[in-house]
Amino acid sequence: MADLGDALLSTWIVLTRLASPVGTLIVGARRRRGKEDPARSSERLGHPSATRPQGPLVWVHAVSVGEAMAAMPVIDRLSAEGLSVLVTTVTTTSAALVGHRLRPGLIHQFAPLDLAGPVDRFLAHWHPDLAVFVESEIWPVAIGRLADHGIPLVVANARLSPRSFRGWQRAASAARAVFRRMSMVLAQTEDDAMRFSRLGAPEVATFGNIKFDAGVPDVDLADLDALRKGIGERPMVLAASTHPGEDEVVLTALLKLRESRPETLLVIVPRHPVRGSDVALLSEATGLATRRRSSGELPDATTEVYVADTLGELGAFFRLADVVLMGGTFVDGIGGHNLIEPARLGAAVISGPHFSNWLDIYRAFIDAGGLRIVYSSAELADATLGLIDNPALRTAQAKAGERVVSGSAGAVGRTIEAIRPLMTQPSGDAPC
Numbered sequence: 396m397a398d399l400g401d402a403l404l405s406t407w408i409v410l411t412r413l414a415s416p417v418g419t420l421i422v423g424a425r426r427r428r429g430k431e432d433p434a435r436s437s438e439r440l441g442h443p444s445a446t447r448p449q450g451p452l453v454w455v456h457a458v459s460v461g462e463a464m465a466a467m468p469v470i471d472r473l474s475a476e477g478l479s480v481l482v483t484t485v486t487t488t489s490a491a492l493v494g495h496r497l498r499p500g501l502i503h504q505f506a507p508l509d510l511a512g513p514v515d516r517f518l519a520h521w522h523p524d525l526a527v528f529v530e531s532e533i534w535p536v537a538i539g540r541l542a543d544h545g546i547p548l549v550v551a552n553a554r555l556s557p558r559s560f561r562g563w564q565r566a567a568s569a570a571r572a573v574f575r576r577m578s579m580v581l582a583q584t585e586d587d588a589m590r591f592s593r594l595g596a597p598e599v600a601t602f603g604n605i606k607f608d609a610g611v612p613d614v615d616l617a618d619l620d621a622l623r624k625g626i627g628e629r630p631m632v633l634a635a636s637t638h639p640g641e642d643e644v645v646l647t648a649l650l651k652l653r654e655s656r657p658e659t660l661l662v663i664v665p666r667h668p669v670r671g672s673d674v675a676l677l678s679e680a681t682g683l684a685t686r687r688r689s690s691g692e693l694p695d696a697t698t699e700v701y702v703a704d705t706l707g708e709l710g711a712f713f714r715l716a717d718v719v720l721m722g723g724t725f726v727d728g729i730g731g732h733n734l735i736e737p738a739r740l741g742a743a744v745i746s747g748p749h750f751s752n753w754l755d756i757y758r759a760f761i762d763a764g765g766l767r768i769v770y771s772s773a774e775l776a777d778a779t780l781g782l783i784d785n786p787a788l789r790t791a792q793a794k795a796g797e798r799v800v801s802g803s804a805g806a807v808g809r810t811i812e813a814i815r816p817l818m819t820q821p822s823g824d825a826p827c
Contacts, residue, residue: 400572404539407569411536412511421508429669431505432487438505441516445502448479451818454523456483456506461733462529463489465552465606467496468807469527474500476811478818481521483507488667491706509534518544525817527551531559535573547578547817551810552605553591554583556730556752560590571595578817581810584755600813603806604756606735614711622715625694629658630783633716635709635737636666640726642674644747644772646681648720649700651776656783660694662712664703666722666732671704678702713740717789718782720775721746731757738765738796743782743789745769759803765796 422439425431431439438444453473457463463484473480483506484490493503504521507513514537526541526548528534533550541548555563563570574595581602582588588601632652634645642663649661661683665674671689678685678700685700686692688708694701703712713719713736723732724747731750738744738760745767750757760766767782769775782789 398568398572400568400570403566403569404535404572408511408536408539411509415510415512418508418510418513430487432490435490435505439508439513441507441513441520443504443517443520445504447521448500448502450479451524452479452481452521453818454481454483454521454526455529456526456532457489457529458484458506458532459486460489460492462532463493464609465604465733466527466529468605468608469551469810470501472807472811473818474498476818481523488706495707507537509536511536511540514540518546525549525814527814530554531556533559533563533573535569538573538576542576548576549579549581549814549817550577550591550596551581551814552583552602552806553580554587554752555590555594557590560594563594579813581813586755602809602813603803604735605806605810606733607800607803608805608807609736609739614708614714618708619711619714621693622711625698626660626715627696629660630656630717631660631662631715632718632720632779632783633712633742634661634663634720635712635722636732637663637674637722638666638726638729639670639673641722641747642677644725644775645720646678646683646700647772648775648779649683650681651773652780652783653699655780659783660698660701662694662701662703662716664709664712664722668704668706671702674704675700675702710736710740713737713742716742718742718779719744720779724749725775734760734766734796735800738793739800741793741797743767743792744796745775745778745782747775759799760796763795763799765792765799767792 418440422436426433426436435444455466455470457466470480479500481502482493483504485506507517523546526546528550530552531554575597577596580591580596580599583604585601588599592599652659663674671687675685675687683699684697686694686698688703688705719737719742721732721734721744723729727749730752734744748768748770767778769778
């Protein structure tokens with residue numbers, strides 16, 4: 396007999412089916428704001444734009460750029476085992492990123508809205524044998540419908556922030572109905588595992604973070620050489636994945652830094668490339684000579700700020716930077732970004748104090764001496780100058796970060812071993 400939580404979940408699924416016209420309005424509004432690909436926005440309503448391949452199919456969902464990049468090693472391993480993989484994302488930037496990696500057996504679609512109509516159309520066409528949701532993707536309708544059709548669901552690299560946990564606790568009955576329909580949760584940390592278990596997930600294990608296993612991103616060697624020549628011998632500071640409000644922080648720090656090292660070049664890579672023009676205007680307003688990569692410009696000896704407002708090139712700039720300033724941490728409300736990639740590439744990293752989404756990883760780097768935390772533009776300038784002026788200190792910090800990365804690898808292999816039995820089980824009747 397269904398309990399209150401099951402009744403609540405079933406009622407919610409029915410209500411979203413009755414509200415199906417709302418999905419069209421949502422997609423239309425997002426398309427007008429440039430948040431949807433106009434040529435493929437129907438995929439968000441569950442209408443496929445590709446054919447389902449024959450044989451077993453694994454559905455991997457990763458909402459945005461960070462999750463998609465984290466999932467790629469798992470996707471590569473699944474493909475290597477001869478499985479077809481359907482990757483869904485929500486953002487256009489993550490779609491472009493996955494698009495660069497497409498190869499036989501790998502399909503990309505935009506994820507359906509979490510409404511019964513789009514989800515049912517999606518499942519009826521793709522009929523996955525296994526679903527893998529990456530990190531913190533908790534979609535009640537999709538989870539409910541996967542369970543209804545006997546399709547196992549794994550939440551891989553799972554994390555659940557204290558804030559999200561408290562939110563789910565306020566609807567405890569509904570939470571149990573959703574979380575107990577997860578076949579397996581592979582949590583990043585013991586704290587994440589505890590939160591998933593307390594909300595009702597039946598099988599939870601701590602596997603570590605698959606982002607420690609991500610490979611070094613490919614770069615165009617000709618582009619890398621051209622950038623290196625444009626930078627020359629001067630110090631290069633990289634502000635990576637910045638958000639509104641952070642560009643002002645790093646530009647203010649640069650002005651102070653240049654009092655001692657006027658030759659320093661600042662490269663700003665905005666988290667969303669569409670912000671490139673805004674960042675360039677901010678830089679020019681401070682009187683700094685500015686160039687933009689999206690305009691086809693390279694830095695030269697006169698460039699003081701270079702705005703790298705393109706997609707998929709951050710790895711090249713990590714390789715060239717003397718110091719990396721990690722965006723998402725200098726203003727509150729974002730929660731930080733992944734510092735594993737710059738650490739893997741040998742960069743010395745400085746962060747602001749706001750990294751609530753990455754507490755365990757940032758603390759590991761701090762404890763190892765592989766990360767410096769600052770609380771103001773003045774501190775940021777001083778810390779950056781200290782690393783520029785002291786190559787031995789810079790090298791020691793970078794090596795400490797590399798040790799954290801190398802010592803934390805292995806989660807991808809553990810993930811594949813855990814889900815392999817589910818890949819061989821029949822998923823039940825095809826959705827209808």
